[in-house]
Amino acid sequence: MTTADSHTGRRLTARGAKTRARIVAAAADLMYVKGVGDTTLDDVLAASGVSKSQLYHHFDGKEPLVRAVIDHVGERVIQRERDALGHVSTIPGLRRWRDALVQSNALRHGAYGCALGTLASEVSDQDELARQALSQLFSEWQELLAGVLRRLQDKGTLPAEAPIDQLATGLMAALQGGYMLAQTARDVTPMATSIDMALAYIESLSAG
């Protein structure tokens, strides 16, 4: 069985797809902990156990690889958030979402930050295509938050005039800013505090 490759339109066997996936996964891991700039192609080769010709067979160089990593990480994050937020329709549900993120980040003492956020701040100014992809991913993520807020609205928990999209933006910013402060402090506390403040504001609108 063969399927089309997205970037060249070449045929792609199952074996080739597997190799490609291994490269992207290894690159994603390395770039998450070392940063994009400090991750060399040789690092990726060593980590994935793949030879140079294979990497250049699947990608035209580092930039395209980074874009593939963004797609890969983005898909995973969006999937995770869809699972976590897709059916939330209560304030306690939002708090449980917060708890899960905070606890997961606490395992690393805040290190490495948000998988999408760190990519975004490192790449947005250097690669316009990557920036657009990341921007799109943040929009999707934020839309999941907006969905929760709309369900709160439908149930009457939030007033009809609540500015859903702006609240979602504020919540997302609190999350990302919290990630970054936690990363710098190597302490998850500021992340917990900032999300709590955003949630407290949302809750304050609902008390009516």
Place this chain on the structure above:
Amino acid sequence: MTTADSHTGRRLTARGAKTRARIVAAAADLMYVKGVGDTTLDDVLAASGVSKSQLYHHFDGKEPLVRAVIDHVGERVIQRERDALGHVSTIPGLRRWRDALVQSNALRHGAYGCALGTLASEVSDQDELARQALSQLFSEWQELLAGVLRRLQDKGTLPAEAPIDQLATGLMAALQGGYMLAQTARDVTPMATSIDMALAYIESLSAG
């Protein structure tokens, strides 16, 4: 006249200090727009018009240079924020502070983000000393915000039981998260929105 150099304790003439400052300033500019990882020492030499021996005379390599850049940028940011926040004691004053940051960032359509924030997310996981310096700088910045909130408290605008430090953390996170979303979207709006949300929450505590 000679003065002591901080990193080697060597004598340092006025001329040497000037050269050192030129190197740091050029490196700071480059790292702000290109990122730390994409800024090479040769870039710094070209931009500062200084020769290699001079750079290695003043710094032991790239890491020490990055740390000097962090000190330099940190000093400028803290100075700016001290000027902007040092005497603010009203909500409208905080809004003017917000306006200044938003407008300044709008000039670049959000590109490059916060000078300290981008350094933090790029360097925190790679250089422990740099991370500590950045963490300290964020604390100082946040303390300036806390100072404003305490003055609001003293004037009775904020209730005595308001959790000043947590509010300052939340405001800082909103700011940093907003910077990052703006950088990714190349649109300053999310930054404005997220700070507004944090300020709205603070204001909601004051109405009493």
Place this chain on the structure above:
DNA sequence: CTCTAGTTGGACTATTTAGTCCCATCTCAT
């Protein structure tokens, strides 16, 4: 089965980058 095209290994080159070295020039304390 067999031919075509995808896949793979790894050596090879070119370039970039960090870091070293030496000698010339300038500054300042004595």
Place this chain on the structure above:
DNA sequence: ATGAGATGGGACTAAATAGTCCAACTAGAG
């Protein structure tokens, strides 16, 4: 004035890194 030590220019080396190439192997369509 003068000598010690700071400042300066820039060529040089070593290592890392990106990117190329080709021969060998494998999978799948007909």
